[in-house]
Structures are given as structure tokens and as C-alpha cells.
Amino acid sequence: MKSLPVLAAVSIFAASVCSQGLLSCQVSPNPATPGQGLTFAIQATIPGYLQSGCGINEIRMGSPTGPIVWQPFICPFLLILVGPGSSSYASHPGTSAGGAAFAPGPYYAIINWNSGGVAQPSGAFPFRVDDPTAPPLPVLSSAGGLAGGQTTTLTLTSPADPGGFYIAAASMTTNTGWFLPGGGHVALDLGDPIFSLSYPTPLPNVFGGFSGSLNASGTTSAISISVPAGVVAIGTPGAIQAAIIDATGNIKLANALTFSIQ
Numbered sequence: 605m606k607s608l609p610v611l612a613a614v615s616i617f618a619a620s621v622c623s624q625g626l627l628s629c630q631v632s633p634n635p636a637t638p639g640q641g642l643t644f645a646i647q648a649t650i651p652g653y654l655q656s657g658c659g660i661n662e663i664r665m666g667s668p669t670g671p672i673v674w675q676p677f678i679c680p681f682l683l684i685l686v687g688p689g690s691s692s693y694a695s696h697p698g699t700s701a702g703g704a705a706f707a708p709g710p711y712y713a714i715i716n717w718n719s720g721g722v723a724q725p726s727g728a729f730p731f732r733v734d735d736p737t738a739p740p741l742p743v744l745s746s747a748g749g750l751a752g753g754q755t756t757t758l759t760l761t762s763p764a765d766p767g768g769f770y771i772a773a774a775s776m777t778t779n780t781g782w783f784l785p786g787g788g789h790v791a792l793d794l795g796d797p798i799f800s801l802s803y804p805t806p807l808p809n810v811f812g813g814f815s816g817s818l819n820a821s822g823t824t825s826a827i828s829i830s831v832p833a834g835v836v837a838i839g840t841p842g843a844i845q846a847a848i849i850d851a852t853g854n855i856k857l858a859n860a861l862t863f864s865i866q
Contacts, residue, residue: 625650625719626776627686627727628841628864635734635743635859639705640698642731644713645691646684647839647864652719657682659694661716661726667789668712668728668779673700686717688839691864698733708735710789710859712778727841728779730791732859739764742848742858744772744827750842751866753833755812760846760858763822772814772827772846773803778862784855791845791860798842818848831865840865 630645644659655661657679664670674696686692696713698706712728734741742762750756760770775796783789792799801807806814813826829844845860 625652625724626841627715627717628839629715629727629729630863631729631731634731636698637736638733642696642698644694646686647688647691648686649688649837649839650719651687652717652724654684654686655716655718659684660696660713662714664712665709667781677701706733708733729862730778730860742856744846744858744861746861749866750829750831750863752831752836755828755830757825758827759825760827761823762818762848765818765848765850766820766822768818769849770816770818770846772844773799774811774844775799776841778843778860788857792843836865838866
């Protein structure tokens with residue numbers, strides 16, 4: 605028998621997508637290197653179409669409201685359909701409109717879409733560009749996507765922080781996020797119902813290993829998400845991000861990962 609907290613989580617998941625469509629996207633590679641091409645796999649909870657034939661409307665640096673580093677000049681006259689269960693793809697060269705490679709840092713792809721002729725809530729989807737010659741930043745990676753009735757394991761790696769303490773959290777959307785006192789931008793949305801279920805007290809049987817210590821190599825694969833079966837609309841967005849508290853007390857953010865839940 606499911607616990608009351610899990611049933612409450614199921615209700616929130618189900619209610620979240622009943623009144624309007626939600627866009628989801630998985631960005632790869634994430635992290636990328638400067639000038640590396642990017643692929644955006646896009647779904648939605650209801651059938652619709654993207655507003656731009658380029659797929660992406662703009663890319664901003666630092667936060668969803670940060671400076672625009674790319675906007676399309678001319679896009680093909682294409683109707684890119686989106687919906688649940690099957691991804692539509694958009695590609696990007698990882699460069700500004702002038703051809704310069706994206707500098708290292710966090711970025712957000714802004715994607716606008718319609719359904720039934722009505723504009724739906726836009727999506728902001730994070731990814732990070734890392735300098736391969738610089739000391740490595742914390743990296744969060746996933747063994748697979750998120751799907752109802754399945755458990756997905758994630759790995760957090762930070763070679764500079766063996767034994768370091770980490771904490772993780774999740775949300776459905778990454779449209780606003782917030783800034784840490786030191787200036788880093790957390791991608792997860794504070795007002796999101798899933799965020800409050802994952803942090804500061806992660807919901808048992810759903811969010812596993814959301815805090816703990818890295819091993820002597822600076823790695824953990826203890827983080828997991830178990831999506832309740834049969835209650836999450838296909839194409840619903842999901843996101844997870846982790847942070848490490850280093851030996852001096854500084855917060856070091858890992859890249860945020862976004863998913864289209866199946």
C-alpha cells in the first residue's frame with residue numbers, strides 16, 4: 605500500500621498538467637564544450653507546434669532573464685510539431701549569431717509554442733558550457749531518462765571534492781530559478797510543487813540519495829528518482845540539480861539536467 609506522502613505526490617503530479625500544456629526538453633551534450641553542437645529533444649503534454657522554424661527562440665546566458673547571446677536571424681518556414689511520447693529535435697551550433705563559440709558558463713534555451721492556436725507557457729531549459737582546460741566543475745549525469753514506474757540513477761562527479769557533502773533537489777520547470785548569495789544561479793523553480801517534495805526533506809520512495817557524501821574519488825551514484833507509475837502525463841517536464849559544499853564552505857553547483865517524462 606502506498607504511503608500518504610506518496611499519494612499526495614501523485615496527486616500533485618497529476619493535477620499539474622490537467623489545465624494547460626507543458627513543454628519539456630532534454631539538452632545534449634550537457635555539459636558541452638565551447639563551440640560544440642547542441643541537440644534539443646522536445647516534447648509536450650498535449651499536441652502543439654513550436655513558434656519558430658528554428659525550434660529555439662533565443663538563448664540567454666546566466667539565467668532565463670540574462671543577456672541574449674543568440675537569436676535566429678532567418679529561420680526555415682517549418683511547422684515543428686510537438687506532443688507526448690515522441691521527441692521533435694532542434695539543433696544548434698553552440699555559437700553566437702556572429703559565429704563565436706559560447707563562452708564557459710550556464711545558458712538557457714527559450715522555446716515558445718502554441719496548441720490549438722493558443723500560446724502555451726514558454727519553457728526555459730538549462731545547459732552548461734565547460735572549459736576543458738580549466739579545473740573540472742561538478743558534473744551531474746543520468747543513466748537514462750525519467751519514466752513512470754521506473755527508477756533512474758544519476759551520478760554526481762567532482763574530482764576536486766573527495767568526501768565532499770552534496771545535496772540535490774528537483775522540480776518540474778526551470779523557468780525562473782534563483783540566485784545564490786555568491787552569484788550562482790540555481791535552475792530549479794522554487795514555487796514548483798515538486799521542489800518542495802524534494803527539498804529540504806526528500807519524499808521517500810521517490811527521491812533517493814538526495815544528500816550525502818562523495819566517495820574518495822569525488823563521485824556518488826546514490827542519487828535516484830522513482831517516478832510514480834500511471835499518474836504522470838507523458839511529456840511532462842522534470843529537472844534535477846545538485847550542489848557540493850566544498851572544504852571552505854563554498855557552494856559549487858553542478859549542471860542542471862532536464863527530462864521529458866515518459
